[in-house]
Every structure is written in C-alpha cells, then in structure tokens.
Amino acid sequence: MKQQRKNKHLLPAILTVLAILSSLLGILPAGSVSAADVTAYPAQAVHFGAYTTNRNLNNAGSAANTQKAAGANSEDWRIDYVSAGVYQIVSLTDGKYLTANGTACTLTAKAADSSQNWNIxxxxxxxxxxxxxxxxxxxxxxxxxxxxxxxxxxxxxAYTGDGAQKWKLNCSGLEGYAANALANGKEKAGTIGGLLGETVFVSTADDLEKQLNTTEPKTIVITADIDMQNKSHTRIRDNKTIVGSYGNKTIYDSQFRTNDTYGAVDDNPSDNIIFRNLNMIAKNVKNRILINIWSSRQIWVDHCTFISYLPSDHTGNGQDEVGKFIWLNTPYESYLDAKDNGRSPDYITISYNTFKNRFWTVAYGTQNSETSRCRTTLMYNWWDECVRRCPQIGNGSGHIYNNYYSGDDSFLPNSC
Structure with missing residues (x-):
C-alpha cells in the first residue's frame, strides 16, 4: 500500500503521469468539448452501458452501435441538459449529436429541431x-x-420494457465502491451526481451555498476563487456535482456537510454527490474539516487538490491543528444530528487527488457497531508532507491501492 519516498526528484514524473491519466479518465481538455456552453469546465464523460452486457454505446462514424467496453474515446458521451427530463447526447469523439432518423439512430451536426432531444x-x-x-x-x-x-x-x-431498451449511465473514470459494481453479489448503480440536472455557474460564497442547498439535481461549476471562511456547515443536498472550471476554481476554508446540523426529523443525509477538479484550501480557519460526509452514500471525490496553509510543526505534540481534508463518518450519539448515527456512510471513491501539508488528512469509519458498510476506495492519490490519517480506517472496508507518499525526514506518513 505504501511506497514512502524521500527523493523529491521523482515528484515531477508523478505529476506527469497523473496529468496523462486525467486525460484518459474523463477530465477532458477544453478542445475536446465542442459545445460552446461547456468549454469552460470539464464536462463529465459518460458511458451508456447496454443492459446486462459488457458493451457500451459507441460512435461508429455516421451512426451509433455498441462495442465491448474498452475505454475508447468513441464510448465517451456528454449529456447536455435542455429542460426537465429532456437532454441531448453528444459524442466526445467528434462533437456529433445522437439523432432520431425514422427507425435509425444517426450521428449528425447540431440541428435546430427536436430530432436530437431525448427523454432519459x-x-x-x-x-x-x-x-x-x-x-x-x-x-x-x-x-x-x-x-x-x-x-x-x-x-x-416502441418501448416494451425489453432489456435491449435499458441502459446504464456510468461516469467515465469512476472505479471502486462508488462505481457500478457488485456488492454482496448484487448489482449496484454507479454514482452520477448532478448528471441529469441543469448546469449552473457560481462565483460567490452566497451563490454556492444557495445552489448546494437546492433539491434538484445540478452540476455546479466554480468559476472564481471563493472564500468560505465566514460560512459554516454548508449543506450539500442529493444529486449534486461540484466541479471546478478551467479557470479559477479554489475554495478556501469550506465546511461542507451532507446532513442537517441539527438533525431535523424530515431531513435525511444526502447521497449521490461528486467533487471534481477543485482546489480545496485550508488557510484561515483552524480545526475545520473541508468536506464532511455524514452518513451519506454514493460519493466520489476525484482530481482535486487539498492543501493546508495553516501553521503546523507536524509533531503531534499539541501544536498541530486538528482539522482534516475529508471526514467520512456517522454522528456521535451526543451530537444534535444523532438520528443519523444508525445510517453508515457507504460506496465512496476518493481518486487522483493531492493532499498536501497537513497533520491529519482523510479519515473514515462509524460511531456505531456496524462493520458491513463504510466501504471506501482510495486510489491514485498523492499524500505530500502529511503525517497521519493518510488515511485512517475505522469500521468498514478499505480498498486502497496505488497511492503515493512523499516527504522529508520531518514527515512520517502513516495511517493512524
């Protein structure tokens, strides 16, 4: 699991590899996205899986077919929101639109009529x-x-309900417990966040707080550096994707949380949330957890950079602040939101992130006795100059592979 390195000359090579993998796994460069309204941010690449087969919808040139899943760019599609329940499906290979043409399904340039509009x-x-x-x-x-x-x-x-007319929506690049997978021998859907909702652009803390607290599915694009130090317990509701733009995308001193602080009876923990392509910075507020996943499931944190600028001597002698970057847990029975204690978090993937310069970083577990939940995958992350909880594992299962650890003699990475 650990490959501790002291030679920092290796770090540029690691960054190069991560950049290449980013392009392969769904963080697409702006030039790969043809529609003008999505060139500002990395739109989510999607695979349309054909029912119980191992085949995906595929760009075959002038028409669509299927091919065995191979990770090819021809299997990558973008879903553009038109209105509630209505979408356009765009190939990321050439920018052509899936088009209804009688009983045929073709790929053509963008049209002004409804032949390229689809109900999903x-x-x-x-x-x-x-x-x-x-x-x-x-x-x-x-x-x-x-x-x-x-x-x-x-x-x-005509739709008959036959399996040949059923499709899965799988986010390209998503692996591990948050992905479409078998759990306890049964098939589980993959996390899709706000994929089937409207895309909104935010540039202030107030706008971000407002959009995160809406009940509709949404992709929320961060278009400016946002200071959240004067916000606390910022609620994220179900079915959200929070993604950074290609420009400014830094969020300072957040305290995002996925359940109600006060344990309102009719307010349950939120599921199906994605964080991508963000810079998450701990700068002015000590002891704050940037992302709090309280009793929530179907969570994907991908291609984000977490950095602390807070002072620390990294010795654990009481001088280090006790915040974290990510905390996955249930509330304690003494908390105001104790009603959520019985629902363990589950189906989490944390992938291709950088965690830098903090004593504690990522921890997950539960404050109950359940051990069959809290299944978390951590893959291809880089811990640089961090000391503990890299990650820490409580109740549940850890699926941890191909992570990288670096630091000089004053940093001793471990999982405690």
Missing part, C-alpha cells in the same frame, strides 16, 4: 434503491433507443 427516465432501481437502468426515448418520435444484439446495431422502436 429511470425504469429500474438496484437493490439499494438507486436508479440503475434507464430508457432513452426520442422526443420527436417517442421511440426508444434499442440495442440489436445480433449485429450490435442501434435502432429506434
């Missing part, structure tokens, strides 16, 4: 109650996107 609606949930399979129907014809297994082509026919 959940038709089947997984064993945990998350949306797993969707039907995709043409707004212009009412016919459903259908996979013909005999020749792997795609067509449009």
């Amino acid at each position: 609606e959940s038709v089947q949930k997984d064993f945990e109650g998350y949306d797993l399979y969707y039907k995709i129907t043409s707004v212009s014809t009412g016919a459903a996107l259908t996979y013909y297994q005999g020749n792997n082509t795609i067509g449009l026919t």
Whole structure:
C-alpha cells in the first residue's frame, strides 16, 4: 500500500503521469468539448452501458452501435441538459449529436429541431434503491433507443420494457465502491451526481451555498476563487456535482456537510454527490474539516487538490491543528444530528487527488457497531508532507491501492 519516498526528484514524473491519466479518465481538455456552453469546465464523460452486457454505446462514424467496453474515446458521451427530463447526447469523439432518423439512430451536426432531444427516465432501481437502468426515448418520435444484439446495431422502436431498451449511465473514470459494481453479489448503480440536472455557474460564497442547498439535481461549476471562511456547515443536498472550471476554481476554508446540523426529523443525509477538479484550501480557519460526509452514500471525490496553509510543526505534540481534508463518518450519539448515527456512510471513491501539508488528512469509519458498510476506495492519490490519517480506517472496508507518499525526514506518513 505504501511506497514512502524521500527523493523529491521523482515528484515531477508523478505529476506527469497523473496529468496523462486525467486525460484518459474523463477530465477532458477544453478542445475536446465542442459545445460552446461547456468549454469552460470539464464536462463529465459518460458511458451508456447496454443492459446486462459488457458493451457500451459507441460512435461508429455516421451512426451509433455498441462495442465491448474498452475505454475508447468513441464510448465517451456528454449529456447536455435542455429542460426537465429532456437532454441531448453528444459524442466526445467528434462533437456529433445522437439523432432520431425514422427507425435509425444517426450521428449528425447540431440541428435546430427536436430530432436530437431525448427523454432519459429511470425504469429500474438496484437493490439499494438507486436508479440503475434507464430508457432513452426520442422526443420527436417517442421511440426508444434499442440495442440489436445480433449485429450490435442501434435502432429506434416502441418501448416494451425489453432489456435491449435499458441502459446504464456510468461516469467515465469512476472505479471502486462508488462505481457500478457488485456488492454482496448484487448489482449496484454507479454514482452520477448532478448528471441529469441543469448546469449552473457560481462565483460567490452566497451563490454556492444557495445552489448546494437546492433539491434538484445540478452540476455546479466554480468559476472564481471563493472564500468560505465566514460560512459554516454548508449543506450539500442529493444529486449534486461540484466541479471546478478551467479557470479559477479554489475554495478556501469550506465546511461542507451532507446532513442537517441539527438533525431535523424530515431531513435525511444526502447521497449521490461528486467533487471534481477543485482546489480545496485550508488557510484561515483552524480545526475545520473541508468536506464532511455524514452518513451519506454514493460519493466520489476525484482530481482535486487539498492543501493546508495553516501553521503546523507536524509533531503531534499539541501544536498541530486538528482539522482534516475529508471526514467520512456517522454522528456521535451526543451530537444534535444523532438520528443519523444508525445510517453508515457507504460506496465512496476518493481518486487522483493531492493532499498536501497537513497533520491529519482523510479519515473514515462509524460511531456505531456496524462493520458491513463504510466501504471506501482510495486510489491514485498523492499524500505530500502529511503525517497521519493518510488515511485512517475505522469500521468498514478499505480498498486502497496505488497511492503515493512523499516527504522529508520531518514527515512520517502513516495511517493512524
């Protein structure tokens, strides 16, 4: 699990590898996204999985077909929100739009009519109650996107509920417990955050706080550096993606949380949340946890940079502030939100992040006796000049691989 290094000459090579992997796993450069309204931020690449097969919807040139999942760019699509329940599906290979053409499904340049508008609606949930399979129907014809297994082509026919008309939505680059996977021998849906919601752009702490607290699915794009030090317990509700733009995207001294501070009876912990492409900085407020995942599930933290500018001697002798970058847990029974103590967090992936210059960094567990939940994947992260909780594991399961640790003799990374 650990490969502790003291030779910092290796760090530029590590950064280069991470940059290459970023481009392969869904953090796409602006030039790869053709639509003008999404060039400001890395739109989420999506795979459309064909029911229970190992095949994805594929750009075959002038038409769509399916191919065995291979991580090819031709399998990457973007979902553009048009209105509630209505979307356009765009290939990230060439910027062409999925188009209804009679009983055929073609790929063409953007058009002004409704032939490129699609309804995407959940038709089947997984064993945990998350949306797993969707039907995709043409707004212009009412016919459903259908996979013909005999020749792997795609067509449009009346929806009957057949498996050939059911599709999974999987975020490209998402692996581990937050992804579409088998859990206890049963299929679990992948985390999609605000994928099926409107995209909004925020540049102030007030706007960010407002958008995070809405009940609708949303992709919230950070377009400026935002100081959150005067905010506390900023609530994030279900089905949100918080993503940094290609420009300014730093959030200072956040205290994001996924449940209600006071334990309101009708307010449950939020699920299905994604953080991507953000700079998260601890600067002016000691002992603050930047992202608090309280009793929530289906969480993905990906390609973010966490840095502390707070003073620390890294000795653990009482001089170090006790904040963290990420905390996954249940409330203590003595907390105001104790009603959430019985719901353990679960299905978490923390991938391709940098954690720098803090005594404590990432911890997860529960304040209850449940050990079958709190399943967390930590992969391809870089801990630089951090000391403890890198990560700390409590109740539950840790799926930890290919992380990198660095620091000089004053830093002794460990998982305590």
